[in-house]
Every structure is written in structure tokens, then in C-alpha cells.
């Protein structure tokens with residue numbers, strides 16, 4: 109749809125979302141509340157489909173991932189250990205004239221409320237120096253609102269996975285390498301929510317923590333570490349994979365997922381963060397970006413985080429986050445002395461760096477690194493992790509932007525008119541099939557159409573509509589992105605002979621072509637095309 113300007117497209121998307129019940133402003137009747145959005149009937153279905161497909165791909169279809177559903181409010185120490193209390197800050201500037209509040213790193217992109225032709229950075233208003241602003245929402249647990257009862261709404265779902273790591277390991281019969289997946293709400297008091305739902309203050313995340321052995325354990329067991337090619341899917345997991353191969357694997361798995369639900373690879377960008385952009389604990393981070401109408405922006409981040417998170421929780425809780433790995437112990441026991449020493453040394457050097465970054469007192473770094481390296485040789489280590497972390501709302505927005513299209517279709521009189529059509533992949537489409545009687549005032553048609561609806565309903569999300577001209581009913585479903593429309597007409601009732609009796613017209617949303625299908629074969633016919 110190249111003729112549509114980016115701004116135009118975004119405006120059309122926002123308006124369609126409201127008009128058709130995908131997304132509404134939260135608390136709209138009170139004037140809305142910035143950064144909060146509600147999903148209407150179609151949006152709620154779309155979002156459920158996205159989450160179910162993610163869960164299916166990441167948990168149900170795999171042996172090596174287990175699920176978790178943890179609370180939004182956790183012990184406040186969790187956020188001390190994770191670093192969020194001290195470092196989850198955005199630099200913020202205030203404008204003394206318009207009283208606006210902006211993220212310091214975005215002032216060159218955001219228009220000034222007083223001088224809309226200029227960005228905040230360019231405008232002459234008087235601004236404060238940037239100061240840090242913690243993004244976590246605070247609340248109080250229990251009847252007394254004092255410092256001891258302060259708790260936070262989680263700013264990410266990931267930490268619950270680390271905190272419950274040992275419980276899941278013990279109850280799921282998993283062994284490293286394995287993952288824990290979770291979908292749930294997260295909250296960030298974003299300084300400048302914008303671009304529709306892209307940056308919200310309440311949103312949902314789909315996160316996987318995939319725990320792997322440290323590279324030195326892999327090398328002891330497999331002899332050497334696989335060198336990933338740097339691009340393309342590396343295939344089925346292998347025992348000689350170190351963190352680099354696992355990272356590449358998850359990047360490719362995630363891109364395949366996006367393709368499988370209708371985002372073409374050409375709409376995605378794989379961005380490998382540069383060394384200076386990386387968080388201090390990250391060994392590498394790959395962002396998967398989508399080409400939104402307002403810019404190419406992050407859908408998902410996939411980070412190799414070493415053993416930072418589990419180590420932090422071990423330190424803050426005093427509870428061991430180590431695993432005992434018999435394969436690692438046996439492998440080290442069989443190694444020749446030289447190789448064992450070399451791996452010990454490498455692990456020790458890496459650990460020293462990690463302890464340093466985690467603020468370990470200078471005089472204890474060597475001692476702790478030595479202890480950890482000695483333990484590794486006995487098969488005990490803190491697992492490392494690869495974290496694919498995706499936002500549900502950003503993905504829903506990407507799917508909506510990607511699906512939006514306009515073409516020409518004949519109206520009731522045969523004149524061509526502009527048609528808005530949401531070309532959702534059938535897997536994510538909120539409604540899979542619409543069922544219509546040709547006319548509302550013919551009881552035989554209505555009765556038969558209701559029978560067809562009841563036949564399909566156990567298998568697919570069905571929408572039944574009998575009001576208005578058939579052409580207009582088709583258009584409404586085109587805007588909802590419904591892949592197929594089934595019409596019951598006089599032929600279905602056998603009025604034009606036995607050959608067409610008990611057949612219906614199935615209209616394809618994209619091609620607008622119609623086909624006669626026997627009612628008895630309809631479920632299978634649709635199932636094949638909705639996969």
C-alpha cells in the first residue's frame with residue numbers, strides 16, 4: 109500500500125481500531141488516562157490468539173520448556189537484587205514553561221507542545237537538567253502505608269522466573285539446558301508514552317528464560333564449542349552448543365514465529381547491539397525490530413545474560429541457585445590435566461570479571477571466583493541464560509499495521525469503491541468464519557444459516573450476522589479481517605435443483621472469489637485453509 113503516507117496509515121489504523129473495536133482508550137468517558145489502552149471484542153480475540161500461539165510454540169510443542177504463572181507483586185527484595193530499584197531509571201527533563209515532562213533521550217524527536225513545529229530540544233522554552241526517574245510503579249501492601257509496606261508492580265515478568273528457578277527445576281524433571289516461559293502483565297511508569305500502544309504504562313510480555321550450561325562445562329563434555337555461522341537457523345540443538353549458538357538459535361526461532369503468524373521477514377530487522385549499547389551484564393543482545401509506520405522499532409529483545417540474574421538472587425536471598433550436573437562432573441573427571449586446568453582458568457577469569465561488575469568487594473573477587481571454578485570441576489554451577497523477551501501489545505500493533513490494506517471492490521450496484529481489508533494471517537484473525545443467511549426475512553434461510561453456524565462453532569471462532577445487505581456484511585468482516593464468509597442462499601435450500609442443495613458459498617477475504625462447498629465438507633475445507 110505504498111500510496112499511503114506513514115502518518116496517514118497510523119491515523120487510519122488508530123481510527124479503525126476504535127471504530128471496529130480492536131483498541132479503545134482506557135477510561136475514555138472520563139477523558140482517558142495516558143499510556144493505558146483497552147482491547148475491545150476484536151482486539152481481545154487477536155491478543156488471545158497471539159498469546160496462545162506463542163505459548164504453543166514455546167511451551168506445548170517443546171520438551172525442554174516449562175510454563176509459569178507468577179504474581180505481579182513480589183517481595184521488594186526481588187527488585188533490589190535485579191537492579192531495578194537502583195538502576196531502572198530514565199533521564200527526564202521538565203519544561204518550566206509548558207510544564208511538559210519528557211524523556212531526555214527523546215527530546216529531539218518529540219514536538220514541543222507550545223511550538224509544535226519544533227522538537228522539545230529545539231524550542232526556546234526553559235528546561236531543567238536531566239534527572240533520573242525510576243520507572244517502577246509503587247504501591248503499599250497491607251493496611252499501613254509506610255516505608256516497610258512499599259511494594260512494586262513488576263516492570264518485567266522475567267524476575268519471577270529466576271526467583272522460582274529452583275522450584276521449577278525440582279518439580280518439572282527438567283535438566284539444563286531447559287527453559288521457563290511466562291506470559292503476563294508488566295508495568296512501567298514511562299515518562300512519555302506514545303505511538304499508540306507501542307509504549308504503554310501497562311502492557312503484557314511473553315518471556316522465556318532458557319538456561320544453559322556455562323561454555324566451559326559444554327567444552328568439557330563435548331570436546332569443543334560449536335562456532336555458529338552468525339546467520340541462519342543452526343538447526344536442532346546440539347550438545348556442543350555454547351551461548352553463541354543458543355543465542356543464534358533463539359533469534360532464528362523467534363523470527364520464524366513472527367513469519368508463521370504473518371509478519372514477512374522483510375518487515376523485520378535483526379539488530380545486534382554494539383558493545384557500547386549493551387547492559388553491563390549482557391554478553392550480547394539482539395533486538396528484533398518491526399518497520400512500524402512511525403519508525404523501525406523494537407518488538408523483542410533476545411539477550412545472553414550470562415549467570416547475572418541467578419547469581420544476584422543467590423547473593424540477595426542467601427539461597428543456592430546452583431545445579432549439580434552429573435554429566436559435567438563426569439566429563440571433568442575424564443579430562444586430561446592440561447585441558448582441565450585450561451578450562452578452570454578460563455572460567456575463573458570470566459568469573460572475576462562478572463564478580464567485579466556485580467559490585468563484589470575487591471578483596472573477595474579472586475577467592476569467590478576460585479571457589480566457583482573449583483565447584484565447576486565437581487559439576488556444580490549457576491546456569492547461564494538466553495532471554496527472548498517480547499511484548500504482546502507491540503506485536504498486536506505490528507500485526508494490525510501489517511494487516512491494514514485498502515483496495516477496490518464493487519458496491520451493491522457494481523460500482524468500484526474503496527474497501528478496507530485487514531489481511532490477518534488466519535492463525536491470528538480474531539474471527540475465522542462469518543456465517544450469513546442471504547436474506548433476514550426468509551425463515552428457511554435463517555434456520556439453515558443457524559444450523560451452519562452451530563456446525564462450525566465448536567471448531568472455529570464464528571460470527572453470525574443476518575442484518576443488512578450482504579455486500580455490507582462482507583465489508584464489515586473485511587474490516588475485522590475474517591478470512592472466510594459463508595453464505596446460505598436459495599441454492600442451499602435446493603431451490604435450483606438437487607446438485608446445489610446443501611452447499612454454501614464461501615467467499616475468500618483476500619481474493620473476494622466465491623466457491624460452492626458442501627456443508628458436509630465445510631469443517632474440513634475450512635480447517636485446511638485456517639492452519
Ligand code: ATP
Nearest residue numbers: 306307308311313406407408409497498499501502
Ligand atoms: P524500550 O527500549 O522500547 O523501552 P526495552 O528495551 O526497555 O524497550 P525490554 O525491557 O527489553 O524493553 O522489554 C522487552 C519487551 O517488552 C520489549 O521488546 C517490548 O516488546 C515490551 N515492552 C517494553 N516496554 C514496553 C512498553 N512501555 N509498552 C509496551 N511494550 C513494552
